Amino acid sequence: MREIPDLIYYPDTRPGITRRRCGRGFTYFAPDGTRIEDVExxxxxxxxxxPPAYENVWICPRPDGHLQASxxxxxxxxxxxxHPKWTEYRARKKYDDLTEFGRALPRIRRNIARDLDREAGDIDFAVAAVLAIIDRLSLRIGHPxxxxxxxxxxATTLTHRHLSLGEHGLDLRYPGKGGRDVKRHVKDNKLQKVLHDLDDLPGARLVEWIDSDGxxxxxxxxxxxxRLAEITQSDRLTxxxxxxxxxxxxxxxxxxxxxxxxxxxxxxAAAQRLANTPTxxxxxxxxxxxxxxxxxPGRIPQDPPQISGLRVDERRLMALIDR
Structure with a gap:
């Protein structure tokens, strides 16, 4: 890998070191089955x-492998x-990708707006609804x-019971990662209408689409x-x-x-937006x-350039990182 010349790509599909419990510890075996005696x-x-409780443990036989264990x-x-250097590399790449994401965001939002003009029950409408929820409310994607x-x-696993009519609009309330009680007030009129339309559909999930069989x-x-990859022509933006x-x-x-x-x-401030801990x-x-x-703090952009499709704080961020 050019970015990390002193690491090699070593997935756990390749032969690796295994371990077997021995007394209060473990005995380790090389890929060829021989016991590892070397102290270092x-x-x-x-x-x-x-962790001792992990099963089917695979360990990389090389100290410079990007994946050290699974x-x-x-x-x-x-x-x-x-490997710590791989973790650091991935973190750098994530933030490097943020500039590309900021450039693509107006295009993403235009596509979301277009697809939300479709009928509720359409697959493109449903996918756009999830993207709108993530964009406006900062929800996690969710997984069954x-x-x-x-x-x-x-966003993809919310149910109808998580949506309610509040004093000033719609509210989402659900258990989030780590058992946090996540509350989101939906102020955006367009998103309110989208959620109302979704709530009228059958099915267990709040956001679903209806196939040709109903x-x-x-x-x-x-x-x-x-869908994001189609819009942005990048598989790094998720x-x-x-x-x-x-x-x-x-x-x-x-x-x-x-x-x-x-x-x-x-x-x-970021933790409040994301329903995370500050750490x-x-x-x-x-x-x-x-x-x-x-x-x-003198580097905070005070008058960021106009970028159609981005809000003022987003334009500030682009002015700060797109250099």
Missing amino acids: ERRRLSSLAV GRDARQRKQYRY DYEHENGTYG TPREVTSDLVNH AKTFRTWNGSVAALHAAAEAEKVTIKGMSE IARNSYIHPEVIALAED
Whole structure:
């Protein structure tokens, strides 16, 4: 990989090291079945800190592999341990992609608006509705596994009971990741109408489409991300990119409004927008250039260039990161 010359791509489909419980610890076996006795290698394997309860554990036989270990937890979910340099690389790429996302966002929104003019029940209407919810309300995409295992929801797994008529419009309230009670007030008139139309459709989910047989069908994350790839001509921009974008925008707005710019204040603003903890928001959803404003608030763009389809704080973010 040109970006990381001292790492190699090593997936867990290739032969790897296995482990077998031995007393209070583990014995490790090389891909050829021989027991690993080398002290330094055993120290490396132990340092990966793969939980003892994990099953079907695979460990990379090379210390420079991008994937160092994988295994299945108590719920049979596959978990991964990546090389620290790979994790750092992925984080850089995520924020590098944010500039591309900002350039594409007006086009994404035009496509959403066009598809929301279709009839409720149409598949394109349903996918656009999910994108609109993620864009305007910063919801996670959602997955049926999280609903079944944890009782948590996202844009594609919301049910009709999560939508209610509030004093000043529609409200969404549902259990989010980590058991958080997520509340979102829907102010946008267009999105209110979309949600009303969806609520009138049959089916268990709030957002569904109706096939030619009249059967309600779920909108999957794959459908949503495929649509985004069609619009943007990039497979790197996904539903999750909206959350990184919205977290960075919220943090920048807080910085622009604050008398004293602090990482704490920016992280709290992003966390509130995303229904996360400030620590997670700081580490995963705020662009480094925004975080750096705590040291140099004079770099906050005061009069960002006009960009059709972007709001003022979004234009500020583009002025800050698109250089």
